[in-house]
Amino acid sequence: MPAIWILRLSHRVGRDFRVTTHLGLVGRAFGAKGMYYSGDKDKEMEKSILRVNERWGGEFKVIYTRQPIKLVNGWREKGVLIHLTMYGLPIDDVISEIRGLNKDILVVVGGAKVPSIYYSLADYNIAITHQPHSEIAALAIFLDRFYKGEQLKFEFSDAKIRVVPCEKGKRLYKGP
């Protein structure tokens, strides 16, 4: 199974704390291996994601990069570069093709204003609707389509805590 990584551009301390944390947690829950981020280095944001690994399992990584363009160029040599943008092609038109490549994927997610070079460098600029909404929702739908919904059943074998699904209320199972 190809590995999926996220690149979150232009993170800003404070202002982007929650959106970037949500991106990381969606990535983790929906089967990505980790998230690179550029912009401001933010230890608190990193911790808020990694803390979830400790209790809920998995090895999702959060890695700061000062040189996102270099990362992107390096990635293009071995894998597929995808940029999520409302200006791109509809996901339903390209997702089968992308899955068929059977290559590792880097999913680039903006930031406030994405420099135009990312549109050029991307192998695929992909739209999750052509409406303005949320990079978090766009990432969720991208991973959902890539994994054909199977990510909703992912389990983390090393979790210390698990949900016991129930109709009303909250139930947790603690233990191996």
Added chain:
Amino acid sequence: MPAIWILRLSHRVGRDFRVTTHLGLVGRAFGAKGMYYSGDKDKEMEKSILRVNERWGGEFKVIYTRQPIKLVNGWREKGVLIHLTMYGLPIDDVISEIRGLNKDILVVVGGAKVPSIYYSLADYNIAITHQPHSEIAALAIFLDRFYKGEQLKFEFSDAKIRVVPCEKGKRLYKGP
């Protein structure tokens, strides 16, 4: 087609501005009629969502409520009350049943800490994975499943501006 509304609980000015805005914009882009919210009244947040209607079309509503429990109780008499929570039942197990009811839906989305009464009042507590991630992603996947992916093709007939999908770069169409 049944109408879907969102109820965002316990909005906090400042801290929740972007997350609540994203919830509204995902709701709008993915076919919901509007969003109620409780907690702090926040004109700026309302504007940031309604501004999108002006350019991109549609009549998505944002309505403040001081009495979310009363709203929920009123809703239960005419429609279905859904609460998105990682503690609930897997969405794949219940979505067909919910669609089959053919009733208007109120989707309740937490807030920091959701009072237990919402778990009791909900007709369905639904989990989008049993992992902690993002209410924005959860709402997106719920609407996606309800509309069977058709929401990715929604168009707003009164839009002043539209995206022309393209492989590289950004193209907009302005006009009727």
